[in-house]
Amino acid sequence: MNKINIIADDREQASGVISILDTNQEVQLEIKRLSLGDYLIDDWLLIERKTMADLVASIISGRIFQQASRLAESDITTAFILEGHTRDIDNYHIHRHAILGALVSIGLIYDITILRSASKTETTNLLLFAAKQKASRKIETLPRMGYKPKRRKNKQFYILQGLPNIGATLxxxxxxxxxxxHAVINASAEELTQIEGIGIKKAEQIYELLRVSY
Structure with missing residues (x-):
């Protein structure tokens, strides 16, 4: 079985997650400075890990929204992992509405997945589960289930969200x-990069998918 390739930011050494990953025989771990995010999994998923205390501090400083904006513009799938419990921030003077507002912005405005973790062990498991589920996916066995739009405008959104790394916002x-x-389908990769949040790598993935033979 192929190993899971994970690049961990060197500033995550104290998190405890790296030490757990390093002992896992399924993982090929590399530690270096990442310009964005904390964990890069198989060149597919970029994770920003935050403890609850980190989250509060970044909300107060405004850094959380800068990070979310940069993650949203990434060419690969991105997600936040929030680690810990609400009791971890009992001593912080911040209104709960500020936290909820930040989470709404990250999830709905920036269109970034938010995953919850209770501990460093659970965070590690989330990283591994994500890699394994991605590796096991088969296009032929992935029907689009659930909501089926009826209005024309919603059908257009539905079609475009079937493209690689295109969520509701994009x-x-x-x-x-x-x-x-039709115009989106016929657009060149260069034209697609004119859209905020679509870099050249993501644009090329979309362009190639729409033109490759079955």
């Missing part, structure tokens, strides 16, 4: 920029 930006789904 789908809306695409439709605001291009006049139709």
């Amino acid at each position: 789908a809306k930006r695409l439709l605001l920029h291009f006049p139709s789904v």
